[in-house]
Amino acid sequence: MTQIKSKFISREPLDPQEAKWKRLVKTYYTDPNGVKRDWESAERRTRPSGSPVDGVGIFALLNGPSGSELLLEKQYRPPIDQVVIELPAGLIDPGETVEQTAVRELKEETGYIGVADQTSGIMYNDPGFCNSNFNMVYLQVDMSLPENQNPKPDLEDNEFIECFTVPVAQLQTELQKLEKEGYAIDARLGSIAAGIEIAKKLKF
Amino acid sequence: MTQIKSKFISREPLDPQEAKWKRLVKTYYTDPNGVKRDWESAERRTRPSGSPVDGVGIFALLNGPSGSELLLEKQYRPPIDQVVIELPAGLIDPGETVEQTAVRELKEETGYIGVADQTSGIMYNDPGFCNSNFNMVYLQVDMSLPENQNPKPDLEDNEFIECFTVPVAQLQTELQKLEKEGYAIDARLGSIAAGIEIAKKLKF
Numbered sequence: 001m002t003q004i005k006s007k008f009i010s011r012e013p014l015d016p017q018e019a020k021w022k023r024l025v026k027t028y029y030t031d032p033n034g035v036k037r038d039w040e041s042a043e044r045r046t047r048p049s050g051s052p053v054d055g056v057g058i059f060a061l062l063n064g065p066s067g068s069e070l071l072l073e074k075q076y077r078p079p080i081d082q083v084v085i086e087l088p089a090g091l092i093d094p095g096e097t098v099e100q101t102a103v104r105e106l107k108e109e110t111g112y113i114g115v116a117d118q119t120s121g122i123m124y125n126d127p128g129f130c131n132s133n134f135n136m137v138y139l140q141v142d143m144s145l146p147e148n149q150n151p152k153p154d155l156e157d158n159e160f161i162e163c164f165t166v167p168v169a170q171l172q173t174e175l176q177k178l179e180k181e182g183y184a185i186d187a188r189l190g191s192i193a194a195g196i197e198i199a200k201k202l203k204f
Numbered sequence: 205m206t207q208i209k210s211k212f213i214s215r216e217p218l219d220p221q222e223a224k225w226k227r228l229v230k231t232y233y234t235d236p237n238g239v240k241r242d243w244e245s246a247e248r249r250t251r252p253s254g255s256p257v258d259g260v261g262i263f264a265l266l267n268g269p270s271g272s273e274l275l276l277e278k279q280y281r282p283p284i285d286q287v288v289i290e291l292p293a294g295l296i297d298p299g300e301t302v303e304q305t306a307v308r309e310l311k312e313e314t315g316y317i318g319v320a321d322q323t324s325g326i327m328y329n330d331p332g333f334c335n336s337n338f339n340m341v342y343l344q345v346d347m348s349l350p351e352n353q354n355p356k357p358d359l360e361d362n363e364f365i366e367c368f369t370v371p372v373a374q375l376q377t378e379l380q381k382l383e384k385e386g387y388a389i390d391a392r393l394g395s396i397a398a399g400i401e402i403a404k405k406l407k408f
Contacts, residue, residue, distance in 0.1 A: 003236060004236060005236060006233045006234060006235050006236060006241075007233060007234040008231070008232075008233050009231075009232040009233055009234060009240070010231075010232050011229050011230070011231045011232070012229065012230055012232075013220065013227060013228070013229060013230075014220075014227075014228040014229050014230040014244055015220070016217065016218075016219070016220055016228065018230075019228055019244055020244065021244045022228055022244045022245065022246055022333070023217060023218075023228070024217070024218040024220065024223055024226055024227070024228055024246070025215050025216065025217060025218050025283075026215070026216055026217075026218040026222075027212070027213075027214075027215045027282040027283065027285070028212075028213040028214045028215070028216075029210045029211060029212050029213055029280075029282050029285075030210060030211040030213060031210050031362065031364060032207060032208060032209060032210060032364050036213070037210075037282075037362055038282075039282035039283065040218055040223055040224065040225045040226045041226065041282065041283035042226055042228070042246035042283075042333075042334060043283075044333060059398075059402075068406075076233075077328075077331040077332055078231040078233050078241075078242075078243035078245065079229075079231065079243065079245035079246075079247075079331055079332065079333065079334055079335045080328060080331050080335045080337075081231070081233070082331075084328060084331045086331070089332075120394065120398065121380070121383045121389055121394075122388070122389070123389050123390065123391035123394040123395070124281075124284060124288060124388055124389065124390055124391055125329045125330040125333075125391045126329040126330065126334070126336050126391075127281040127283055127284050127286075127288045127290070127388065127390060128281055128283065128293075129226070129246075129248060129283065129329075129334065129336050130246060130283055130330070130333065130334060130336075131283045131284050132329075132330050132333050132334075133284075133391070134391070136394075136395075136398060158235065158241055160235060160236050168402065168406060169406065169408050176325070179325045184326070184328055184331065185325055185326070185327050185328065186327065186328055186331060187327035187328055187329045187330075187337070187338070187391070187392055187395070188391055188392075188395045189395075190324065190325075190327040190340075191327070191340075191391070191392045191393075191395030191396045191399065192395045192396070192398055192399040192402065193399060194263075194324065194340060194395075194396055194399060195395065195396040195397060195398060195399020195400040195401075195402070195403065196399040196400070196402060196403040196408065197399075198263075198372065198396065198399070198400060199399065199400040199403035199404060199408065200403060200408050202272075202372060202373065204373050204400065204403065204404050
């Protein structure tokens with residue numbers, strides 16, 4: 001964990017005048033009984049104008065002679081001061097389709113070249129708390145291609161990401177092992193692992 | 205959708221002096237190269253002191269003579285002005301275990317009495333944006349019990365929730381149908397459905 005471990009210094013309330021990336025809003029609405037109510041929530045300020053979505057999650061399978069492996073990341077996340085196990089992901093740039101975002105972000109964060117073959121609908125991360133949302137884009141990475149032999153990430157100055165892979169069938173077991181080692185688990189990834197276990201248990 | 209549909213009026217920036225339920229914070233940290241950086245994020249103000257977690261997600265199976273059905277909810281969520289398809293869920297009260305929260309919230313939101321038989325580790329909803337997190341608690345609901353014959357929710361004044369069930373194996377198909385009808389999909393639930401489909405496709 002040493003290469004990606006950052007060190008927490010302090011946390012303080014953020015003055016909205018000073019905030020550049022996030023904001024709090026209040027929504028007024030009328031409930032089904034006609035009563036006027038309000039609700040506090042948080043938003044990203046980075047969603048491109050006209051876009052219904054903030055970003056993408058990337059389910060990238062590395063397909064080689066010995067089968068398919070799921071590409072995962074370890075990344076320090078300041079909001080929780082932990083290194084998180086998560087899917088590659090990223091925010092949409094103006095004018096991009098979600099598939100273009102997914103291919104670009106995979107290349108930047110991991111160095112691999114993938115091809116999109118499926119995209120989910122929009123999913124909301126915590127819709128009682130915030131409007132944060134994403135499309136899950138499924139990418140196939142052909143490991144026989146020369147450009148995928150020696151992948152080189154192109155990270156931004158403030159990005160410190162370590163990639164690794166797990167066999168999809170062992171996702172839950174691997175996440176539980178990593179959690180015991182002190183890593184935090186992203187909910188989208190953890191829920192996919194839960195779904196795989198549910199399907200195994202109910203023998204679908 | 206008529207009984208639970210609220211009507212959006214307006215949305216405005218929220219003055220943190222006035223905010224009761226959410227807050228923005230700035231975290232200072234040193235990156236792996238020793239560079240001092242900062243990061244903006246959002247938090248709930250409701251997490252009980254000393255608790256590592258905000259709330260629970262509830263995977264409740266209704267077990268009857270014809271098999272198991274997954275209990276889902278339709279709920280209007282002001283942060284996105286949409287009715288969301290989601291798992292039952294709730295915030296932890298001071299002193300509760302996550303299993304106690306899950307049993308209490310299931311009873312309040314749906315009327316059903318469930319028994320916890322499994323609990324996930326902590327999962328983070330969107331750890332680059334906020335610290336919001338939960339444990340997934342798996343509840344079994346015995347439909348042969350008298351108390352589950354005629355379930356009566358006990359909703360708060362500002363809660364408007366409609367319950368329904370789907371066969372677990374058809375979760376993805378049902379979510380796609382509901383999305384076409386105009387409902388939004390919660391990411392935890394949508395990711396469980398994705399995991400089930402991945403397991404089916406890869407024939408685990």
